[in-house]
Amino acid sequence: MSKDGRHHFVIVGGGLAGSLLAVYLGRKGYRVDVYEMRDDIRGGNVAGGKSINLALTRRGIDALAHAGLAEQVLASAVPMKGRLIHSESGDTSLQPYGKDDTQLNYSVSRAGLNAELLEAADSHESVTLHFNKKCTGVDLDEPSVTLADTVTGVEVRVEADVIVSADGAFSAVRARMQKLARFNYSQQYLEHGYKELEIPPGVAGEFQIEKNALHIWPRRSYMMIALPNLDGSFTCTLFWPFDGPFSFDNLESEEDVRRFFEEHFADAVPVMPTLTADYLGNPTNPLATICCGPWHYQDKVVLLGDACHAVVPFYGQGMNAAFEDVLVLDACMDKHKSDFGAAFAAYYSERKEHVDVLQRLCVDNFVEMRDHTGSKWFLLRKKTEKMLSKIFPSWYVPLYNMVTHTRIRYVDAVRRARMQKQVCALVAGFLVIAVFLLLFT
Amino acid sequence: MSKDGRHHFVIVGGGLAGSLLAVYLGRKGYRVDVYEMRDDIRGGNVAGGKSINLALTRRGIDALAHAGLAEQVLASAVPMKGRLIHSESGDTSLQPYGKDDTQLNYSVSRAGLNAELLEAADSHESVTLHFNKKCTGVDLDEPSVTLADTVTGVEVRVEADVIVSADGAFSAVRARMQKLARFNYSQQYLEHGYKELEIPPGVAGEFQIEKNALHIWPRRSYMMIALPNLDGSFTCTLFWPFDGPFSFDNLESEEDVRRFFEEHFADAVPVMPTLTADYLGNPTNPLATICCGPWHYQDKVVLLGDACHAVVPFYGQGMNAAFEDVLVLDACMDKHKSDFGAAFAAYYSERKEHVDVLQRLCVDNFVEMRDHTGSKWFLLRKKTEKMLSKIFPSWYVPLYNMVTHTRIRYVDAVRRARMQKQVCALVAGFLVIAVFLLLFT
Numbered sequence: 001m002s003k004d005g006r007h008h009f010v011i012v013g014g015g016l017a018g019s020l021l022a023v024y025l026g027r028k029g030y031r032v033d034v035y036e037m038r039d040d041i042r043g044g045n046v047a048g049g050k051s052i053n054l055a056l057t058r059r060g061i062d063a064l065a066h067a068g069l070a071e072q073v074l075a076s077a078v079p080m081k082g083r084l085i086h087s088e089s090g091d092t093s094l095q096p097y098g099k100d101d102t103q104l105n106y107s108v109s110r111a112g113l114n115a116e117l118l119e120a121a122d123s124h125e126s127v128t129l130h131f132n133k134k135c136t137g138v139d140l141d142e143p144s145v146t147l148a149d150t151v152t153g154v155e156v157r158v159e160a161d162v163i164v165s166a167d168g169a170f171s172a173v174r175a176r177m178q179k180l181a182r183f184n185y186s187q188q189y190l191e192h193g194y195k196e197l198e199i200p201p202g203v204a205g206e207f208q209i210e211k212n213a214l215h216i217w218p219r220r221s222y223m224m225i226a227l228p229n230l231d232g233s234f235t236c237t238l239f240w241p242f243d244g245p246f247s248f249d250n251l252e253s254e255e256d257v258r259r260f261f262e263e264h265f266a267d268a269v270p271v272m273p274t275l276t277a278d279y280l281g282n283p284t285n286p287l288a289t290i291c292c293g294p295w296h297y298q299d300k301v302v303l304l305g306d307a308c309h310a311v312v313p314f315y316g317q318g319m320n321a322a323f324e325d326v327l328v329l330d331a332c333m334d335k336h337k338s339d340f341g342a343a344f345a346a347y348y349s350e351r352k353e354h355v356d357v358l359q360r361l362c363v364d365n366f367v368e369m370r371d372h373t374g375s376k377w378f379l380l381r382k383k384t385e386k387m388l389s390k391i392f393p394s395w396y397v398p399l400y401n402m403v404t405h406t407r408i409r410y411v412d413a414v415r416r417a418r419m420q421k422q423v424c425a426l427v428a429g430f431l432v433i434a435v436f437l438l439l440f441t
Numbered sequence: 442m443s444k445d446g447r448h449h450f451v452i453v454g455g456g457l458a459g460s461l462l463a464v465y466l467g468r469k470g471y472r473v474d475v476y477e478m479r480d481d482i483r484g485g486n487v488a489g490g491k492s493i494n495l496a497l498t499r500r501g502i503d504a505l506a507h508a509g510l511a512e513q514v515l516a517s518a519v520p521m522k523g524r525l526i527h528s529e530s531g532d533t534s535l536q537p538y539g540k541d542d543t544q545l546n547y548s549v550s551r552a553g554l555n556a557e558l559l560e561a562a563d564s565h566e567s568v569t570l571h572f573n574k575k576c577t578g579v580d581l582d583e584p585s586v587t588l589a590d591t592v593t594g595v596e597v598r599v600e601a602d603v604i605v606s607a608d609g610a611f612s613a614v615r616a617r618m619q620k621l622a623r624f625n626y627s628q629q630y631l632e633h634g635y636k637e638l639e640i641p642p643g644v645a646g647e648f649q650i651e652k653n654a655l656h657i658w659p660r661r662s663y664m665m666i667a668l669p670n671l672d673g674s675f676t677c678t679l680f681w682p683f684d685g686p687f688s689f690d691n692l693e694s695e696e697d698v699r700r701f702f703e704e705h706f707a708d709a710v711p712v713m714p715t716l717t718a719d720y721l722g723n724p725t726n727p728l729a730t731i732c733c734g735p736w737h738y739q740d741k742v743v744l745l746g747d748a749c750h751a752v753v754p755f756y757g758q759g760m761n762a763a764f765e766d767v768l769v770l771d772a773c774m775d776k777h778k779s780d781f782g783a784a785f786a787a788y789y790s791e792r793k794e795h796v797d798v799l800q801r802l803c804v805d806n807f808v809e810m811r812d813h814t815g816s817k818w819f820l821l822r823k824k825t826e827k828m829l830s831k832i833f834p835s836w837y838v839p840l841y842n843m844v845t846h847t848r849i850r851y852v853d854a855v856r857r858a859r860m861q862k863q864v865c866a867l868v869a870g871f872l873v874i875a876v877f878l879l880l881f882t
Contacts, residue, residue: 176627180728186627187619193498242623284624 006031006126007338010145012135012158012173013037015304016110017322018166019117023067024330026094026124034121034160035133037148037167042115044439049222052196053227053235054113055080055214055316056106057404065321066330069120077106087371090267094213095373095382101387103405105214105316117125139282145173145301145427148154152386154170158342162340167308169290174303183292188285190312190366192222193242197278199441201272202233207273209234216373217265221246223370224265236272239287239370248284287312295348304329315367315403321358323409325351361403361410388424396420447472448779451601453576454478457551458746458763460605463873465771467565474560475600476574476588478608482786494522494668494676495554495635496655497547498845504764507771510561514554518547519669525654526814531708531881536814536823542610542831544759544846546655547669574624576608579617584741586614596726603781604742604814610731618738619694631728632685633663633751635667638719640712642673646838649712650675657814658706662687664811665706677713678809682730684784689725717734728753735847736789740782750796756844762799765848795851800853802844829854829865835863 011018014036026030029100055200056077067156078374081104082096097105121127130147136155138145144159157398169237178185211217215226215234222241226234241247254276257289261269269275293305305322329347336343372378388396397406397420402413448471453460455477466473497505505511522545523537538546562568571588577596578587585600593780607612619626643649650656656667656675662864663682667675682688692698695717701711710716731751736744746763747770777784813819829837838847838861843854 181631184629186625186629188625189623 004031007161007340008159009033009162009164010035010158010184011164011166012145013165013167013171013304013307014114014118014129015166015168015305016114016319017115017326018306019114020063020067020254020323021164021166021304021326021329022121022129023069023117024326026127026282027067028330028333029126032121032124032127033156034127035130035135035145037134037150038131040118041111041117041130042130052111052317053109053229055227057316057320059317059324059327059407060320062065062225063327063409064242064333065183066327067120069116070354073108073116074106076230077108078230079104079106079212080210080214080228081212082214082386083369083373084210084260085373086215086265088219088264088266092210092267093379094210095379096386098401098405099386099393103401105404107214109229109231112125112193112230116306123300131363138163138173139347140176140180140301143297150169157172161199162299165301167305167307168300169288169306171303171307173301174292174307176295177301177303178292180297183294186290187291190289190290190363191241191243192239192285192366193248193286194313195238195240195248195279195282195284195303197224197236197238197266197272197282198274199226199234199236199268200273205232206235208233216369217268218370218372218374220374222369224268225369226268236268239366240288251279254280268328282303289363291356293348293352294335294343294345295352296341299339301345302329302340309359311355311359313362313367314369315362316356317358317362317403321355357414358403361414379402445472446516447519448781449600450474450603450605451476451599452605452607453554454606454612455559455570455572455747456607456609456746457555457558457760458603458767460555460562460749460805461504461764462506462605462607462767462770463562463568463768464510464558464565464747465567467562468508469771469774470567472570472615473565473568474601474699475564476571476576476586476599478575479572480554480592481559481570481572482724483559483832492720493546493551494670496552496668497549497554497761498757498761500758500765500768501761502547502589503848504823507768508561510557514549514557516548517553517671518549520545520547520653521655521669524814525651525656527656527658527706527708528815529660529705533651533708534820535651536820537827539842539846540827540834546845548655548670550670553671555795576613579614579742581602581617581621581738581742587821603728603740606742606744606748607746608748610729610751611714612744614742615733615744615748618742618744620734621738624733624735626733627731629730629732631685631730631804632682633680633687633807634725634727635754636679636681636689636720636723636725636869638677638679638723639711639715640667640675640677641714642711646673648675649672655808658709659811659813659815660705661755661812665709667709668717676708680807683725683727692720695721708735730804732791734789735786736793737782737785740785743770743781743788745783750800752796752800752803754803754857755810756799756803758799758803758844762796773825798852798855799844802855825874841845 009025009030009032011022011034014034018034022032022034041308061070064073071114082094085093090375097103115361118129118278124127132150133147134150136148142159143163144157146155146157148155165171168171177183199208211228217224222239224236224238228234243249251260257276257279288310292308295308295344311318328350330341332347344375385398399413399417402408450466450471450473452463452475455475459475463473463475502511505514523535525533525535527533538544559570563570573591574588576586576590583600584604585598586604587596587598589596606612608614618624639655640649652669658665663680665677665679667677669675684690692701693756698717702716729751730753733749736749745766752759768793773784773788826839830839840854840858844851
């Protein structure tokens with residue numbers, strides 16, 4: 001505890017989850033030090049060169065609103081009304097995200113949002129931000145962390161009352177916890193990787209394809225998507241297997257790349273002037289699901305966001321679930337006051353089952369996006385769902401809407417969707433029998 | 442490659458799998474160095490003080506036989522005819538393991554078997570054994586390992602053509618591979634732990650309970666088992682949850698321990714004179730399932746046994762599956778000669794699916810042993826199985842027998858058991874209908 005009697009939190013990782021938690025803890029009056037491995041993103045030093053974007057949905061918006069930050073974040077976001085599907089022939093069709101324009105997703109810049117959250121954290125007198133500090137050691141029992149300056153190499157050891165691990169999918173803190181007896185841990189990679197590409201703004205700064213949509217080029221075993229940025233550009237992501245006869249492994253020359261895109265994404269090629277350079281220059285990254293438990297060590301260490309439940313990006317829920325972690329952790333700390341051990345245990349017990357379900361949903365949604373969004377049956381199902389939710393608005397809510405536009409917990413959403421489906425199947429069965437009886441008796 | 446043109450293998454870990462592989466590689470004429478963290482077990486320096494025992498079954502026996510070692514190992518093993526069930530009232534009943542006395546399991550001493558395998562490896566001029574050498578670093582690309590002498594602390598770096606990781610469930614080599622992009626890994630612990638206890642020989646050196654059996658005290662949510670040792674003693678293992686209202690966590694005093702055993706394992710207490718001292722002195726150990734892939738890195742590193750597929754002990758297949766790894770790896774190396782990359786890929790592809798299935802079988806068999814072996818329905822099922830396998834010996838083989846007494850691959854065994862079950866259910870259904878028709882028409 002600090003000399004002034006305030007508990008001292010060290011947050012490892014100043015990314016989206018870590019910086020939002022710093023805002024929450026700062027508001028509670030705790031002394032908080034945030035240690036981020038990269039440089040201060042507010043100086044425009046965006047790692048990797050390109051700013052990528054993310055879908056912000058209800059859970060994330062609520063967590064931002066609780067810290068008074070939702071309005072300003074949404075002001076610099078691009079609303080997306082639905083999925084805009086690009087068929088191989090170049091036809092496009094919009095599949096709305098929600099029942100009406102109140103149910104939108106928002107495309108936000110990861111770097112821009114991170115900068116806003118860091119700024120908000122920095123405005124609390126009890127919060128101090130430290131950059132270029134890489135966590136090289138963790139003592140769970142003390143608890144303390146060792147931090148190396150990435151510029152000078154100098155190491156310092158910092159003690160705290162609580163270490164918060166918000167250091168992402170490759171968390172150093174979780175790696176230490178993995179060595180604890182009876183710590184469950186799993187990392188599972190998809191066969192697919194992803195590569196980011198770009199559609200720049202037009203000559204007058206205009207959006208070259210529909211601004212207010214998430215674009216999908218579904219091609220069954222693979223797909224490309226594009227999310228709009230505020231400056232008129234789109235960040236495209238190609239999801240494709242790493243290896244095999246038809247994979248990232250097979251395109252080597254500019255000619256290979258151009259031929260592949262002209263064959264499968266013909267309508268995108270004219271708006272992607274830097275395609276071959278982007279393709280050959282940008283890395284192919286892996287996609288992992290990370291699952292572990294428990295998420296805390298006594299009252300000393302607690303895990304948050306990707307550090308304890310990294311998901312694949314196909315439900316757009318990674319950041320939103322991490323922000324919801326912050327909301328739930330905050331509520332548990334309110335309830336249990338300074339009994340951090342009880343608060344962390346309650347947070348783990350409240351969240352674990354739900355993010356486990358989310359992890360499966362995210363993997364399943366990849367199949368939906370790449371295989372089904374292009375099919376007529378899928379469109380018919382979506383239309384039936386929309387009709388049902390209009391006729392029975394309080395009873396029928398499609399699973400996607402529960403996940404994206406509500407804070408119904410993931411496992412409850414899946415249960416309710418299953419129940420809705422069973423009732424519909426039953427009713428459909430009765431209707432078929434009734435029609436049969438009317439016609440043949 | 443060595444100066445004499447022979448490939449050089451470094452085996453990290455001189456336990457059961459590592460020392461058997463050293464025998465195989467020594468026979469092939471490769472230059473082999475085995476680095477074991479503990480002292481030479483042949484000097485009687487058994488880690489942990491107590492020698493524990495293991496069930497040796499068909500797969501393990503075949504792998505030993507291929508190296509000409511089966512006879513000598515079986516000569517110092519105790520044959521077990523079946524499971525001897527101890528009910529709470531003290532009644533006992535034998536459930537045979539196989540169709541007759543040709544289908545036995547064997548209780549072997551881990552330390553004794555390990556010593557025999559090390560001796561066999563040491564007899565090859567091209568195999569060198571090194572003890573008290575702990576692996577502290579791994580370079581996958583070189584490939585090389587850093588080894589620290591556990592007595593002097595001096596570190597040396599050893600290069601090789603191939604590093605074999607036979608360093609068990611907490612493998613240092615696998616921990617390094619886990620950091621590779623796209624390496625799948627999972628460690629899952631049971632809620633139960635285990636504690637070893639002892640039934641010593643009688644005053645005249647005799648076995649105090651039935652010698653030729655694996656004893657089980659099934660108590661639904663927990664159980665104790667005992668395997669015979671050659672010296673007339675039995676090693677008992679209590680499997681019980683770590684925490685909760687009825688768990689290891691709850692017995693603290695000698696009085697607690699005595700009361701618990703007298704209530705639940707009354708017939709064992711008289712033959713366990715050191716019970717309370719053993720219980721309070723011996724550690725409670727966790728039970729983990731470890732799953733990963735791929736099992737090799739190019740043609741440079743390959744994983745074996747517990748290092749890539751540690752299982753919980755309830756099917757008695759951990760050592761046997763590790764020995765079968767050695768058999769399969771050996772066959773793949775025969776087929777692909779010095780193309781180690783192809784040999785390791787073939788070995789992984791051949792084994793992975795099967796040990797994945799084994800891992801589920803082992804967890805499921807815990808439920809069978811502790812919950813079902815004591816029930817009348819289970820006995821009836823076992824008797825029906827035995828009858829079917831006598832009437833249709835070439836068609837009906839119980840799953841347990843396929844896993845334990847054959848080398849049918851685990852996934853094929855499970856598939857065949859499912860098919861047998863479906864046919865039996867179908868036949869039973871027809872019989873019920875036939876009887877119904879005969880009686881009521």
